[in-house]
Amino acid sequence: MTDFLRANFLPPQPPPPMRAPGWRSKLFGDARATAITVLLLALAALVLPPAIRYLFIDAIWSAPDGAACRAPGAGACWAFIAAKSPFFFYGAYPPAFYWRVNLTFALAAALIVWLLHPKIPGKGIALGGFFLGLPIIGFVLLHGAPALGLPVVGTNLWGGALVSLIMALAGMAAALPGGVALAMGRRSELPALRWLSVATIEFVRGAPLIAVLFMANVLLPLFLPPDWAPDRLLRPMFGIALFASAYMAEVVRGGLAAVPRGQGEAAAALGFSRWQSLKLIVLPQALGAVVPGIVNNFVALFKDTTLVAIVGLFDFLHAIDVARLDPVWAGPTIALTGYIFAALFYLTFCLAMSTYARGLENRLAAAKR
Amino acid sequence: MLVRVIAFSLLLGLSARAGTLDDVLARGALVCGVNTGLAGFGLPDNRGEWRGFDIDYCRAVAAAIFDDPQKVRFTPLSGKDRFTALQSGEIDLLSRNTTWTQSREAGQGLLFAGVNYFDGQAFMVRKARNLKSVRDLKGASICVQQGTTTELNLADTFRKLGISAETVVFTGGDEALKAYESGRCDAYTTDGSALYAQRLKLSAPGEHEILGETISKEPFGPVVRQGDDRWFNLVKWTHFALLDAEELGVTAANVERLRQSDTPEIRRLLGADNDFGAGLGLPKDWVVRIVKAVGNYGEIFERNLGQGSPLKIPRGLNAQWRDGGLHYAPPVR
Numbered sequence: 001m002t003d004f005l006r007a008n009f010l011p012p013q014p015p016p017p018m019r020a021p022g023w024r025s026k027l028f029g030d031a032r033a034t035a036i037t038v039l040l041l042a043l044a045a046l047v048l049p050p051a052i053r054y055l056f057i058d059a060i061w062s063a064p065d066g067a068a069c070r071a072p073g074a075g076a077c078w079a080f081i082a083a084k085s086p087f088f089f090y091g092a093y094p095p096a097f098y099w100r101v102n103l104t105f106a107l108a109a110a111l112i113v114w115l116l117h118p119k120i121p122g123k124g125i126a127l128g129g130f131f132l133g134l135p136i137i138g139f140v141l142l143h144g145a146p147a148l149g150l151p152v153v154g155t156n157l158w159g160g161a162l163v164s165l166i167m168a169l170a171g172m173a174a175a176l177p178g179g180v181a182l183a184m185g186r187r188s189e190l191p192a193l194r195w196l197s198v199a200t201i202e203f204v205r206g207a208p209l210i211a212v213l214f215m216a217n218v219l220l221p222l223f224l225p226p227d228w229a230p231d232r233l234l235r236p237m238f239g240i241a242l243f244a245s246a247y248m249a250e251v252v253r254g255g256l257a258a259v260p261r262g263q264g265e266a267a268a269a270l271g272f273s274r275w276q277s278l279k280l281i282v283l284p285q286a287l288g289a290v291v292p293g294i295v296n297n298f299v300a301l302f303k304d305t306t307l308v309a310i311v312g313l314f315d316f317l318h319a320i321d322v323a324r325l326d327p328v329w330a331g332p333t334i335a336l337t338g339y340i341f342a343a344l345f346y347l348t349f350c351l352a353m354s355t356y357a358r359g360l361e362n363r364l365a366a367a368k369r
Numbered sequence: 370m371l372v373r374v375i376a377f378s379l380l381l382g383l384s385a386r387a388g389t390l391d392d393v394l395a396r397g398a399l400v401c402g403v404n405t406g407l408a409g410f411g412l413p414d415n416r417g418e419w420r421g422f423d424i425d426y427c428r429a430v431a432a433a434i435f436d437d438p439q440k441v442r443f444t445p446l447s448g449k450d451r452f453t454a455l456q457s458g459e460i461d462l463l464s465r466n467t468t469w470t471q472s473r474e475a476g477q478g479l480l481f482a483g484v485n486y487f488d489g490q491a492f493m494v495r496k497a498r499n500l501k502s503v504r505d506l507k508g509a510s511i512c513v514q515q516g517t518t519t520e521l522n523l524a525d526t527f528r529k530l531g532i533s534a535e536t537v538v539f540t541g542g543d544e545a546l547k548a549y550e551s552g553r554c555d556a557y558t559t560d561g562s563a564l565y566a567q568r569l570k571l572s573a574p575g576e577h578e579i580l581g582e583t584i585s586k587e588p589f590g591p592v593v594r595q596g597d598d599r600w601f602n603l604v605k606w607t608h609f610a611l612l613d614a615e616e617l618g619v620t621a622a623n624v625e626r627l628r629q630s631d632t633p634e635i636r637r638l639l640g641a642d643n644d645f646g647a648g649l650g651l652p653k654d655w656v657v658r659i660v661k662a663v664g665n666y667g668e669i670f671e672r673n674l675g676q677g678s679p680l681k682i683p684r685g686l687n688a689q690w691r692d693g694g695l696h697y698a699p700p701v702r
Contacts, residue, residue, distance in 0.1 A: 066569075070572060070574075072572060072573075083415050084415055086415060086416050086417065087413055087414070087415055087416060087417045090417065091413075091417045092413060092416070092417030092418060092419075093417065095416060154442065156442050156443065156444065157417070159413075159417055160417075214449075214450075217450060218449075218450050218453050221453070221454070221457040221458075221459050222453065222456075222457050232444065309405075310447060311447070311450070312405055312444065312445040312446050312447055312450070313445075314413070314417075314445070318405075319413075321406070322405065322406035322412065322413060323413075325406050325407065325408045325412055325566065326408065326412055326414075327408045327409060327566055327569050327678060327679035327680050328679055330408065330566065330569035330570050330679075331569065331570060331572070332570060332571065332572045334570070335543070335570075
């Protein structure tokens with residue numbers, strides 16, 4: 001046997017830097033970094049000034065009608081957004097009852113914060129409030145209950161952000177429990193349950209959402225007597241909930257597959273019941289592993305709510321799309337202004353979701369270390 | 370198989386509902402199918418309340434029945450699901466710039482209650498070019514939306530006239546308009562009613578005009594289901610009453626005063642002596658209710674499409690027959 005011995009030792013290296021390099025050396029550290037930085041700065045210098053001029057400096061902030069926005073050189077027509085904002089946010093909901101919409105969404109926001117913020121105790125109550133209390137209270141508030149002194153506001157009057165957020169909330173609230181149930185069903189040892197779950201998931205995932213919405217909207221009323229046909233708002237809501245559940249089921253199934261078998265077996269060995277094992281051992285690990293996938297689904301779902309426009313509902317985007325046709329405001333800048341506003345709206349919600357997801361991932365990663 | 374099931378359920382649906390008016394009365398509101406958004410014809414305003422020419426027709430029918438133009442529920446419908454909504458009984462009346470064609474009445478179980486707007490394909494050109502008729506477009510380039518009947522009509526017309534023109538097709542109406550504005554084309558063509566709305570999207574609408582000549586027939590009207598003659602008559606005569614009111618000079622402002630008028634035609638129209646509403650299932654003063662709520666045909670037109678609106682569409686074919694238009698309503702007698 002031969003021994004290998006090193007004759008020449010490597011020269012000593014300086015110790016790695018104590019702290020991360022400053023932004024200056026990050027941006028202009030070497031020739032390549034400098035070149036890329038300069039290129040991107042040049043691009044920003046090219047794009048940003050006209051954008052800022054269009055969005056702020058040349059923008060029309062208040063005007064009684066579209067005349068000022070039609071003037072040559074006028075920028076974004078924010079006056080149009082201001083004038084149409086009741087329609088964008090509430091649709092045709094009677095202005096006297098806007099407080100009912102506001103209250104419902106304030107309640108939803110409070111419950112979501114309660115559910116998601118790690119430092120607030122009583123998650124069980126929040127969970128029940130979100131999945132059971134909110135739908136009932138929300139329905140009573142939004143639709144009305146003459147017995148409680150709240151006049152009925154038909155769903156044909158709902159529109160704008162109200163419809164978008166309701167669709168998204170209903171979809172998300174249905175997707176998580178629905179998805180977990182379908183994923184568990186798919187892994188079940190009972191064949192009938194397994195086949196039913198697989199069939200549901202594959203059928204719903206195999207059909208485009210637009211087709212599902214059309215079927216719900218066009219075919220349901222043909223088969224049912226007119227008084228039985230579900231409400232025009234409920235039909236797409238049902239379609240979206242089903243769709244979101246099927247997609248969520250596959251994400252959850254991935255999470256379940258990532259939990260080692262031994263976890264469940266160890267729980268069983270320690271005397272946990274099936275439900276205890278699921279609730280305390282398996283699901284927390286499974287769902288924790290797929291947080292990015294879940295949030296990705298929610299973000300996609302939130303934007304998919306715009307598809308309800310094709311069945312004649314005025315969701316936020318469709319409300320903007322229709323408002324820009326108003327001859328009082330019509331002009332060369334109206335469409336662009338409307339779409340910029342829509343982009344900001346959807347961006348705000350999607351950013352909030354992904355920011356929370358990142359925080360949650362960090363927290364879960366810290367727990368693993 | 371699926372088609373047969375649908376057809377069967379359609380038949381069931383039709384036979385189960387004989388009295389639309391009774392349904393409307395029982396419900397306490399008219400359910401009206403309208404466009405999801407078309408300038409001048411049907412569009413939600415800043416508060417989401419529906420306004421427009423087609424909307425006022427719904428309100429006129431509601432006013433005739435309930436003496437309250439607010440008793441209407443509007444169901445916005447896309448072009449694809451408008452007829453199913455009517456056939457299935459989801460709506461009572463379709464008032465949604467729908468072109469009256471033979472196949473829609475003969476094949477789809479629908480009835481048009483009349484023509485309330487005569488539309489047709491028209492051309493928008495720059496005023497500075499001083500073009501007066503379609504013939505002047507010889508050798509011009511024309512922007513048009515792809516795959517529509519508009520494109521076919523254009524080709525047919527120019528073949529018929531024996532002149533050549535360059536057709537520039539675009540996938541969307543807005544793109545075609547942009548191209549026209551940038552000077553890519555000499556003219557932009559689509560339905561006349563839409564052209565007036567599109568013109569407002571230009572940066573200088575005043576520099577463009579719409580040629581009076583049209584090259585296709587697009588008669589719009591309110592639509593009902595077949596199989597309910599009483600309801601069909603009610604909608605049809607609401608339309609005629611609006612026209613008759615204009616012809617006789619009855620307006621929203623003077624209708625109450627004119628009930629004491631001496632003119633026999635006006636007395637008959639407003640139900641001063643005889644009861645002409647009964648045959649329609651309406652009270653004696655049905656026309657008074659309609660005109661008080663929405664005005665006469667001319668008032669509806671001018672408020673939503675004409676001089677009282679930003680669209681400024683001239684009456685043209687939609688004038689009364691005495692003024693050179695096509696509207697000629699049978700008398701209430």
